[in-house]
Amino acid sequence: MNPEEVLALKKAFSSVLERQSRNQLADLDEKKRRLKAARELCVGNRALLDEAAKKLTANGFRVYFASEKDEACELILREMGDEKHVVKSKSNVTKEIELAAFLGEKGINVVETDIGDRILQVLELHPSHPTAPIAHVSAKSISRRFNEMGVKVGGKPEDIVGYVREDVIQSIGSANIGITGANAITVEEGAVVITHNEGNIFEVARRKKHIVVTSTDKIYPNLEEAMNMLKVLSYNATGATIPSFVEVISGVSKTADVEKKFIKGVHNPHEVVVIILDNKRSEIARNGFRELLYCIGCGNCLMHCPMYNVVGTEYAQDSHLGGRGLAFHSLSNGSSSDKLKCCLMCGKCREACPVDIDVPKIIRELRSKGISDEVYYFLRAHLLWACYRTVLAVSRGHE
Ligand code: SF4
Numbered sequence: 001m002n003p004e005e006v007l008a009l010k011k012a013f014s015s016v017l018e019r020q021s022r023n024q025l026a027d028l029d030e031k032k033r034r035l036k037a038a039r040e041l042c043v044g045n046r047a048l049l050d051e052a053a054k055k056l057t058a059n060g061f062r063v064y065f066a067s068e069k070d071e072a073c074e075l076i077l078r079e080m081g082d083e084k085h086v087v088k089s090k091s092n093v094t095k096e097i098e099l100a101a102f103l104g105e106k107g108i109n110v111v112e113t114d115i116g117d118r119i120l121q122v123l124e125l126h127p128s129h130p131t132a133p134i135a136h137v138s139a140k141s142i143s144r145r146f147n148e149m150g151v152k153v154g155g156k157p158e159d160i161v162g163y164v165r166e167d168v169i170q171s172i173g174s175a176n177i178g179i180t181g182a183n184a185i186t187v188e189e190g191a192v193v194i195t196h197n198e199g200n201i202f203e204v205a206r207r208k209k210h211i212v213v214t215s216t217d218k219i220y221p222n223l224e225e226a227m228n229m230l231k232v233l234s235y236n237a238t239g240a241t242i243p244s245f246v247e248v249i250s251g252v253s254k255t256a257d258v259e260k261k262f263i264k265g266v267h268n269p270h271e272v273v274v275i276i277l278d279n280k281r282s283e284i285a286r287n288g289f290r291e292l293l294y295c296i297g298c299g300n301c302l303m304h305c306p307m308y309n310v311v312g313t314e315y316a317q318d319s320h321l322g323g324r325g326l327a328f329h330s331l332s333n334g335s336s337s338d339k340l341k342c343c344l345m346c347g348k349c350r351e352a353c354p355v356d357i358d359v360p361k362i363i364r365e366l367r368s369k370g371i372s373d374e375v376y377y378f379l380r381a382h383l384l385w386a387c388y389r390t391v392l393a394v395s396r397g398h399e
């Protein structure tokens with residue numbers, strides 16, 4: 001990440017932090033306590049996971065468990081049938097399994113429909129925040145990169161959003177399959193809960209077939225607890241006290257209006273498939289790191305992490321950002337990331353975390369497993385250089 005990108009990232013973080021201080025979420029402490037209790041009850045609870053799968057199936061979903069990334073990708077490929085075009089919305093689990101690249105290699109055109117994700121996809125950039133993936137790229141820089149590709153787009157945020165929206169709308173219209181993630185799967189109702197601000201998920205989830213790609217740690221006891229989580233998520237991720245839209249999907253389109261005969265697929269979707277990925281989560285929970293899976297993906301820890309604020313995605317591995325991301329990446333890949341040595345052990349991430357994940361404690365444990373001094377010194381030098389470039393860029397900005 002270059003200094004300009006780090007500065008753009010810091011600017012985006014400041015605006016969210018400012019919105020958080022302006023919009024107080026009522027009873028925030030109580031909401032966080034309730035959320036943590038729900039996570040403690042559900043994460044790593046196999047009986048609740050099986051109950052959720054049973055309820056989803058009873059509601060007409062087809063449910064599959066995938067233990068590894070490859071298995072999840074193969075299941076999705078099988079669901080694609082002869083289709084060569086699919087639209088998708090933001091999903092950290094699809095990033096984790098590198099689904100777009102996998103399907104692309106199989107000749108399937110995958111189009112991201114969130115504005116930020118589509119820009120990342122077209123410009124081949126990496127995300128810098130779980131809910132604001134292009135926080136590190138300014139509108140001017142996006143416009144310049146589009147123009148270099150021969151696409152004329154103005155330099156104002158409105159110009160860029162307008163252009164990308166048209167591109168996305170056309171792709172959605174011609175797709176029969178839509179892929180989304182899920183913020184929650186509820187046990188009591190057997191429902192998939194997805195939140196969004198852009199409105200694209202209305203369209204993506206209304207293709208003939210809707211494939212939901214989620215993970216074993218997204219289980220909540222019921223809709224009430226899922227809604228509580230969404231409020232905390234929205235506030236911590238964007239500073240808004242409630243997201244624009246919440247989708248609750250508890251079945252396919254159906255009617256029994258004529259002679260009480262039950263007919264499926266009146267509108268879309270005709271089919272909903274839910275793929276639940278484990279990818280070492282059971283092992284992580286069993287091995288004493290269960291609290292790492294309480295994460296709701298709000299990204300608040302990143303906004304408070306001094307290391308991430310100075311070096312950005314240098315302090316990340318693939319799509320796993322910051323201290324929590326690096327710890328999860330290490331555990332799910334079976335080897336400690338060298339970058340864990342760069343954590344300052346300041347605890348700012350824990351203070352900012354709505355579910356109180358003790359990331360420094362987990363990192364301390366992981367890095368005690370040993371990283372050579374050479375690697376450590378190399379990384380420190382690399383990060384110091386990144387800090388120096390950012391400080392230089394800031395001081396030039398003040399000249
Ligand atoms: S403890 Fe480590 S990961 Fe957490 S905020 Fe400090 S530097 Fe970042």
Ligand code: SF4
Binds near residue numbers: 324
């Ligand atoms: S670790 Fe905590 S603060 Fe960071 S993304 Fe997860 S829930 Fe949010």
